[in-house]
Amino acid sequence: MLRIRLVEEALASRYKEQEMRCPMHLSIGQEAVAVGVSSALNKDDEVFSNHRGHAHYLAKGGDLNRMFAELYGKTTGCCGGRGGSMHMIDLSVGFSGSTPIVGGTVPVAAGAAWAAQLQNTDRVAVAFFGDACFEEGVLHESFNFAALHKLPLIFVCENNCYSVYTRIHERQPDRPIHLIAKAHGWSTDHSDGNDIISIATITQDAVERAREGYGPQFLEFPVCRWREHCGPNWDDHLRYRPEGELAAGQEKCPIKRTREWLTENNEMKEQDFQEMEAGIQKEIEAAFEFALSSSIPDKKDLSRYLYAE
Ligand SMILES: Cc1ncc(C[n+]2csc(CCOP(=O)(O)OP(=O)(O)O)c2C)c(N)n1
Ligand SMILES: [Mg+2]
Known part of the structure; x- marks a missing residue:
């Protein structure tokens, strides 16, 4: 969670340089869900993400260098620099893709789950989405299909x-x-989206049920997006949220909460956190260097990758 937070804060502070030329939706404040859910998955379980996907990508084991290079549009990016923030993919770690079309990856996740079932594997697929996805017909069609086939x-x-x-x-x-x-007859569960332990615990149970053939599982986690919908800035001055809502959400910070819990239980000391932060900052600096020193795609390759080669 700390790594995702520091990565996105670093991205936010360098975004104004206008070198990363893609829209960017940050998960700052929402880190616990990506991390808690991924902690219950195997490498070959397939995760599908949406427009707000950096946390999902990193939590599943995505490579930071390749992510930064993707944001800078470089050939070394995880999509060869063609996707940017909202189209990341890394099949080697089971991050099977993200798209900004709200609901777009949900039926694809259902397809991946169906494939896992038809191939008699014990893989599960995971679809991350936001509350607005419920306003998309394709989500409900995918629910129906998943329920019917016990995916x-x-x-x-x-x-x-x-x-x-x-x-x-x-x-x-x-x-x-x-x-x-x-209403589709599945097991559903929900917990505080700032509580990493309960997120990990209920996800482990859900994954176990899915692997055992009990069909689709649904998990809901209330969270708070701290920054603007799209971009690096704060936007509370726009007044679209009730007064005090953001401050109350920040008070429940999943990282602060976990840090306090670990300290109180003598699992970690302040110095351990400082060392952890210093290590992450070094990794971030190296990833920026990697991305900035990589080359941009060649014009002659423009029409490649439209179809499988
Ligand atoms: C099909 C579709 N309709 C509208 C949009 C524009 N759009 C992009 S993100 C977004 C809001 C998504 O909200 P939610 O799914 O709750 O995720 P959040 O941004 O809150 O994480 C909308 C409407 C889109 N990308 N795709
Ligand atoms: Mg939302």
Whole structure:
């Protein structure tokens, strides 16, 4: 969680240099879900992400150098510099892709889960999405298909209550999102999206059920997006959130909470955190150097990769 936080804070501070020329949606404040869920997965389990995907990519084991190079549009990026922030992929660690089309990866995750089932593997697929994804027809079609075929698929809803500037109660009827999944007859669970231990625990249970053939599982985690929807800035001055909501969300910071818990239980000392931070900062500096010194794609390759080669 700390690594993801420091990585995204570093990206936010360098974004204004205008060298990373892709829109960027940061997960600052929402790190616990990506990390807690991924901690319950094997390397070959397949994760599918959305527009807010840096945390999912890193938590699944994605390479930081290749991620930064992708953001800078360089050939060494995880998509050869063609995708940018919202189209990352690293099949070697089971990060099977992200797209910015809200709901776009959900049916693809269902396909991956179906393939895992047809091939008699014990792999599961995971689809991360936000609360706004419930307004997309394809999510409900995927729910139906997954339920019908009892797919080994974990649906993970990171509910930050917003679709850009619009609060959930202006967009959807007032009911818990996880009850929609329950209506399909699945196991559903939900917990505080700032509590890494409970996220990891309920995900482990869900993954186990999915591997044992009990079909799709649905997890909902309420979280708080700290910064603007898209971009590196703070935007509370725009007043689309009720007064005090952001401050209350920040007070529940998953990293602060875990740090306090680890210190109180004598698992880690202040010095350990400082050493950890220093190590991460070094890694971040090296990743920027790697990305900045890599080359940009050649014009002659422009039409490549449109179709499988
Ligand atoms: C099909 C589709 N409709 C609209 C958009 C524009 N759009 C991009 S992100 C976003 C909000 C998504 O909210 P949510 O799914 O809750 O994720 P969050 O940004 O809160 O993490 C919208 C409407 C889009 N990318 N795709
Ligand atoms: Mg949202």
